[in-house]
Amino acid sequence: MTTTMTASTPLLEARGLTRKFGGVVALDRLDLAIERNEILGLIGPNGSGKTTFFNVATGIYRADAGHITFDGVETTGATSRAIYRAGVSRTFQRSRLSLPLSIFDNVMIGNHKRLNQGLWFNLVRRRAFKREFETNYHAARTLIEVFEPQLAGRMFEPVAGLPMIDRRRIEICRALISQPKLLLLDEPSAGMTHEETTALMDDILQIRTLNKNLAIVIVEHEMGVIERITDRCAVLNFGRKIAEGPYRQVAADRQVQEAYLGVA
Amino acid sequence: MDAGLFAQYVMNGLMLGMMYALVAVGFTLFFGVLDIIKFSHGDVLTVGAFTALATYVGLRSAGIGASPVILLIMLVVAIFAMAALGMLIARLLVLPLRSAPALNTLLITLMFGTVLRESVRLFYPQGANPKPFPALLPSVSVNFGNFNLRLDSALMLAAGLIVIVGLQLLLNRTKLGLAIRAVAQDEETARTMGVNFTAIVLITFAIGSGLAAFAGIMNGLYYNEINFGIGLYLGVIGFAAAIIGGLGSIYGAILGGFLFAALQTIGTVALPFASAYKDVFAFAVVIIFMAWRPTGLIQEKISERV
Amino acid sequence: MIAGEQHAKGALLPGVVAVALTTAYLIALLAVEKQPLIIGLLALAIAAVLAANWLGWLAPVSRSFADREEPLAGLAIAAAFAVAVFFHDDHFVLLLVCTVLLYTVATLGLNIQFGYAGVLNFAGASFFGIGAYTSAVFNAHTAVPHLLVLLIGGLIAALIGSLLLLPVLRTRGHYAALVTIAFALLLKTFLEVNDVLGGPQGLQVKGMKIFGWSFNDNIEIGKISLSFYWSYFVVSMLLLIGAFILVRRLERSWIGLNLDALRLDETAANCFGLDVARWKITAFTLGNFLIGMAGALFGMIGGFVAPNNYTFADSLLLVSILLLGGIGNPWGLVVATVIVVVVPEKLQTIQEYRFLLYALLVIMVLLFRPEGLLPRPVRRYFPGWRP
Numbered sequence: 012m013t014t015t016m017t018a019s020t021p022l023l024e025a026r027g028l029t030r031k032f033g034g035v036v037a038l039d040r041l042d043l044a045i046e047r048n049e050i051l052g053l054i055g056p057n058g059s060g061k062t063t064f065f066n067v068a069t070g071i072y073r074a075d076a077g078h079i080t081f082d083g084v085e086t087t088g089a090t091s092r093a094i095y096r097a098g099v100s101r102t103f104q105r106s107r108l109s110l111p112l113s114i115f116d117n118v119m120i121g122n123h124k125r126l127n128q129g130l131w132f133n134l135v136r137r138r139a140f141k142r143e144f145e146t147n148y149h150a151a152r153t154l155i156e157v158f159e160p161q162l163a164g165r166m167f168e169p170v171a172g173l174p175m176i177d178r179r180r181i182e183i184c185r186a187l188i189s190q191p192k193l194l195l196l197d198e199p200s201a202g203m204t205h206e207e208t209t210a211l212m213d214d215i216l217q218i219r220t221l222n223k224n225l226a227i228v229i230v231e232h233e234m235g236v237i238e239r240i241t242d243r244c245a246v247l248n249f250g251r252k253i254a255e256g257p258y259r260q261v262a263a264d265r266q267v268q269e270a271y272l273g274v275a
Numbered sequence: 276m277d278a279g280l281f282a283q284y285v286m287n288g289l290m291l292g293m294m295y296a297l298v299a300v301g302f303t304l305f306f307g308v309l310d311i312i313k314f315s316h317g318d319v320l321t322v323g324a325f326t327a328l329a330t331y332v333g334l335r336s337a338g339i340g341a342s343p344v345i346l347l348i349m350l351v352v353a354i355f356a357m358a359a360l361g362m363l364i365a366r367l368l369v370l371p372l373r374s375a376p377a378l379n380t381l382l383i384t385l386m387f388g389t390v391l392r393e394s395v396r397l398f399y400p401q402g403a404n405p406k407p408f409p410a411l412l413p414s415v416s417v418n419f420g421n422f423n424l425r426l427d428s429a430l431m432l433a434a435g436l437i438v439i440v441g442l443q444l445l446l447n448r449t450k451l452g453l454a455i456r457a458v459a460q461d462e463e464t465a466r467t468m469g470v471n472f473t474a475i476v477l478i479t480f481a482i483g484s485g486l487a488a489f490a491g492i493m494n495g496l497y498y499n500e501i502n503f504g505i506g507l508y509l510g511v512i513g514f515a516a517a518i519i520g521g522l523g524s525i526y527g528a529i530l531g532g533f534l535f536a537a538l539q540t541i542g543t544v545a546l547p548f549a550s551a552y553k554d555v556f557a558f559a560v561v562i563i564f565m566a567w568r569p570t571g572l573i574q575e576k577i578s579e580r581v
Numbered sequence: 582m583i584a585g586e587q588h589a590k591g592a593l594l595p596g597v598v599a600v601a602l603t604t605a606y607l608i609a610l611l612a613v614e615k616q617p618l619i620i621g622l623l624a625l626a627i628a629a630v631l632a633a634n635w636l637g638w639l640a641p642v643s644r645s646f647a648d649r650e651e652p653l654a655g656l657a658i659a660a661a662f663a664v665a666v667f668f669h670d671d672h673f674v675l676l677l678v679c680t681v682l683l684y685t686v687a688t689l690g691l692n693i694q695f696g697y698a699g700v701l702n703f704a705g706a707s708f709f710g711i712g713a714y715t716s717a718v719f720n721a722h723t724a725v726p727h728l729l730v731l732l733i734g735g736l737i738a739a740l741i742g743s744l745l746l747l748p749v750l751r752t753r754g755h756y757a758a759l760v761t762i763a764f765a766l767l768l769k770t771f772l773e774v775n776d777v778l779g780g781p782q783g784l785q786v787k788g789m790k791i792f793g794w795s796f797n798d799n800i801e802i803g804k805i806s807l808s809f810y811w812s813y814f815v816v817s818m819l820l821l822i823g824a825f826i827l828v829r830r831l832e833r834s835w836i837g838l839n840l841d842a843l844r845l846d847e848t849a850a851n852c853f854g855l856d857v858a859r860w861k862i863t864a865f866t867l868g869n870f871l872i873g874m875a876g877a878l879f880g881m882i883g884g885f886v887a888p889n890n891y892t893f894a895d896s897l898l899l900v901s902i903l904l905l906g907g908i909g910n911p912w913g914l915v916v917a918t919v920i921v922v923v924v925p926e927k928l929q930t931i932q933e934y935r936f937l938l939y940a941l942l943v944i945m946v947l948l949f950r951p952e953g954l955l956p957r958p959v960r961r962y963f964p965g966w967r968p
Contacts, residue, residue, distance in 0.1 A: 069852055070851075070852075071848065071851075071852070090851070091851040091852045091854075092851060092854045092855070092856060095852060095853055095854040096854055100853075101852060103849070107846055107848070107849045109841065109842060109845040109846060109849075110845075111841075111845070111957075111959075112838075112841055112842075112845070112959070112960065113959045113960060116838055116841070116959075116960055119835070119838055120838065120842045120849070120850070120853050120855075121853050123839075123853050123854040123855055124854045126835045127835065128835055128836065128839070130836065130863075133830070133831075133834035133835055133836045134827065134830045134831065134834065134836075137830070140834060141962075141963060144962050144963070145968075148968060149968075152968075167959055167960075167961065168959070169959050185853070189853075312755045312758070314758075368944070368948075371948060372947070372948070375947075375951060377754070378699070378701075378754060379947055379951060381701075381754075381755060381758060382900070382904065382943070382947060383943075383944055383947045383948070385703075385897070386897070386901070386940040386941075386943045386944050386947070387940070387944060389894065389897055389936060389937070389940040390937060390940045390941055390944070393934075393936050393937035393940065394937065397933070397934065397937065507766070507893070508766065511759065511762055511763055511766060514759050515759060515763065518756065518759065549774075551770060551771075551774045552774075554767055554770070555767055555771065558763045558767060561763075562745075562748045562749070562760060562763075563748060565748055565749055565752060565756055565760075566747070566748030566749065569749070569751060569752040569753075569756065
């Protein structure tokens, strides 16, 4: 796989991306580029296409028209699995953890591509498997510790009994464990208090300092968060990008204000 | 093949198709409103047929003989009894499991179907053996060459058609039908619009189960015989038909029912030496079809939001 | 031990006591003949379990099994042998024991399919029957060694199963349900109609013979005579032990995790690189392999195979065992199989009603205790392991 990469090639580029659901045009010839190692805020009123964009970018929905390239490779119409293997990871708007499973299990689900999936290895070579298990236990534990040290000692507790904020943290760890190049966060702070949100954003920034080779796209409704942690923003409305740039600039944009508040 | 024989096959196919369609519609109704597969549907059909038979026996021993009257009473008793049974199933088994995985509802209705089936086999007098079902429609028949047109078949076909048309009218032209369709489309919105969700579910189950009773009686009249396993068999076919047509679509269910009957007929014609294989043939085609077009001919309801 | 990690290892004693008590109870239940005594014993068991639950004695037993599984499993094997030795010349009891062992293997296979991967299989008894028919045909017409015939039975069941599932792999759960129910119903009709495979009467199955030792002869060791079922008991135990280890290791691996992930949330599993279709078919095939092998051995033990023994109702009975015991918990399966197989045999009056009764029981379980008798605990990759 050859990549036509230069330092200025965007990590992910969507051009003319269109997706319809029946009569509703969720993405309308969207052009959006995500640069390497940046934190991009994706904002817009409800129904503007943010989650749909994530779903198309991760292969859950096929685009009706347009192209996406990731890391120089065309991924339009690629499967979710291929996109994950290429280095894209995500969280979901509606928290999708496997509730009966333990914290460790849930995080390991995100690590699929780095685990040995062979039948012989898993069933027969138990000593080797144990070594891989222990290595990954420590990796998962270390990651969880960044977000919530209290959970680190409870890695084999079922997720079902944990509060929402812990579940979101675990979901983010699940997305991070495979060391992706691009992390898509879909409303990570939904349902959290202001303090919890601040703590979560601190943790995300910490992840960034530890891992320079990571771009993050974050969908958020709390503008304080966007202002604080993003390098720049893209604003969607009715499936199109209507503004782009640092938060301050975008917040002052007339079109953006109208999109959120309606025409005065 | 001569025209008379052909017409005979067509007539048989239509009758089967009608019965399958009636059962398939039930499956699709339940799936539509609740996103669940109610596997006891076929066995409700069996109980309906046996209820009608028991009514018949009771009426005859009470001295009532007039054919149309008996049939009418049988229909009324069976349909209302099964409607009640359907509501009980909804109230006691299905609704309580709403928050559990959909699998549990499938399993619980499957098990309840077994309860119904085994109950008939064990508790109805000689239930394990096939029971003769009275011929209550005029057994006159007309011959057109090789084609023997039974009057009772024609009547049943007409009655089935009326029931299906009636159902369509109910769903598309009445307020109740509107409520049912609303719940099938989007439960949350329907509730906020003031629709009484539980009542609609119960009514839908009542309708579906009533249809099953009707189909059961039709089956009994056509073959002059019923047995405790008939519902399981028809249920599997009805379910397959609903899937071919696209779960959630009434038209699809009807279409699927007739399609399955057509497949069986083709199987019978193509393999005259082994007509027992007609079902294998029909199901094999269904399975291949499912691989090719899993959502059915008319789009299955997509209910998952990512 | 890192501070804050879970509580201390479960003690061995509660598990040992549980196994010992259960074994003693089983021997009593199997030995007793009079119906009122049996009913009394059953009532005693129910009361004892409820009391133990109320007294909080069941949790330590659970922990014991979770942390000390290996020694307890060894003990359980010894207990099974103890039962077999106690009834060493009782044909009826030993046959019953073999039936329990092989049904457990079959349900373990079903557990891989349904409990782990979430793939519905309502034709379990049909695949069991396919294994049995394989023995019948191979033993009668070929000179293939009988142990190999077991493997072949498993392979044929696995192959037919995967052919059946392939078309509906990418569809929702109820499609697999429909396909397997249709298969269960149609296979029975197919067998009844085909005289090549014996028709409704079925076929005779030649008894097992390994290296010249014919299993169908009674065994004499000095003054002690063993029922010929003893040889079958040993082979069945070996099969069960193998199946149990397989299922345990499967669950306690990345593969087990994959299966759980795809059962619980296919979309998310896809987003994290899981090949859902591949793992579903793997689980289904592996499960049917176990079911087929158990069926092949069962055919040889029983001596004959007929379509009427492998009906849809029998498949539902296997599913009932799974639901009663606790989906995903192999120990629960063992307990549930004993209950479902032994009780109707001892309590002859309910034999006729067993499909009805167990269906009702499952309905109760689904309404009030869906996790079953022994709920499946959280995955512990290495029991007793602490970081």
